[in-house]
Amino acid sequence: MRQADGNEFAVPASLFRLFRAHGCKNSDVMKNVYKIANTIHMCENFMTVLSIDTLFDAAVRIQLLERTITVAFADNTIRMKFPTTRRLAEFLDVPHYYVLPYFAMMEQEELVTRAERVGILTTAKGSRKMIELMREKYPGESNEILGTAVFKEILKKT
Amino acid sequence: MTDLSVDTLFDAVVRIQLLERSITVSFAADHSVRIKFPITRRLAEFLGIPHYLVLRNVALMEKEDLVTKAEREGIITTRKGSRKMMDLMQEKYQRESKRILGEAIFAELYKRTR
Numbered sequence: 001m002r003q004a005d006g007n008e009f010a011v012p013a014s015l016f017r018l019f020r021a022h023g024c025k026n027s028d029v030m031k032n033v034y035k036i037a038n039t040i041h042m043c044e045n046f047m048t049v050l051s052i053d054t055l056f057d058a059a060v061r062i063q064l065l066e067r068t069i070t071v072a073f074a075d076n077t078i079r080m081k082f083p084t085t086r087r088l089a090e091f092l093d094v095p096h097y098y099v100l101p102y103f104a105m106m107e108q109e110e111l112v113t114r115a116e117r118v119g120i121l122t123t124a125k126g127s128r129k130m131i132e133l134m135r136e137k138y139p140g141e142s143n144e145i146l147g148t149a150v151f152k153e154i155l156k157k158t
Numbered sequence: 159m160t161d162l163s164v165d166t167l168f169d170a171v172v173r174i175q176l177l178e179r180s181i182t183v184s185f186a187a188d189h190s191v192r193i194k195f196p197i198t199r200r201l202a203e204f205l206g207i208p209h210y211l212v213l214r215n216v217a218l219m220e221k222e223d224l225v226t227k228a229e230r231e232g233i234i235t236t237r238k239g240s241r242k243m244m245d246l247m248q249e250k251y252q253r254e255s256k257r258i259l260g261e262a263i264f265a266e267l268y269k270r271t272r
Contacts (some may be wrong), residue, residue, distance in 0.1 A: 070182060072183075143186045147266060
């Protein structure tokens with residue numbers, strides 16, 4: 001059988017025997033095997049799509065899409081606001097619970113911090129990562145929202 | 159009990175930000191900026207007044223188009239509110255505000271709120 005990713009795999013004869021014993025035709029067996037293979041393939045896609053980089057990219061794209069970038073200024077440091085985990089899950093079209101472990105990882109890597117009633121903010125390291133991403137991949141859109149002077153100043157501060 | 163007015167509340171907001179050494183600003187593509195307010199309970203605690211009094215005044219500020227409330231975002235200033243806040247920073251707390259925002263950002267925010 002050819003899978004969605006182009007790889008071939010043999011359907012075990014025992015599976016046909018099992019289904020036939022329950023009164024199914026060979027075509028029913030194949031139909032169900034296809035369904036299962038597709039589901040597995042979709043799940044595998046899910047697993048490979050998300051990473052810390054993907055989440056940072058999504059966070060930037062959400063801000064650009066919503067045409068708002070929120071920055072917390074403190075003495076000599078800046079922190080950038082991350083969208084909520086639910087918004088990120090919705091944007092990436094993945095279940096909410098799937099996004100959560102990546103936030104734990106990002107916290108562990110000191111890229112973001114979470115505070116009650118404040119939400120998720122980048123750390124100094126996270127701000128650097130986010131602003132670098134804006135500079136490399138989305139300079140035009142970021143400039144448009146922040147303004148040249150602010151964008152330049154934020155780049156300097158990170 | 160502190161005699162509360164919109165000006166007192168705005169002043170408290172700026173002082174809390176300066177005290178906590180953090181000012182949160184949202185930049186939008188239409189060139190506007192919005193400044194985040196502390197939560198109402200923090201304002202009540204800071205001013206030593208009951209929470210309901212702060213809520214009443216925040217409602218008044220919403221009516222005067224100085225702030226808006228956004229879900230999960232909290233209270234943020236409108237264009238008019240941002241201007242009022244930047245004026246206050248410029249007039250009364252320029253040095254402290256510049257120390258947190260930096261000269262360039264302060265100047266840019268002031269310019270954008272005109």
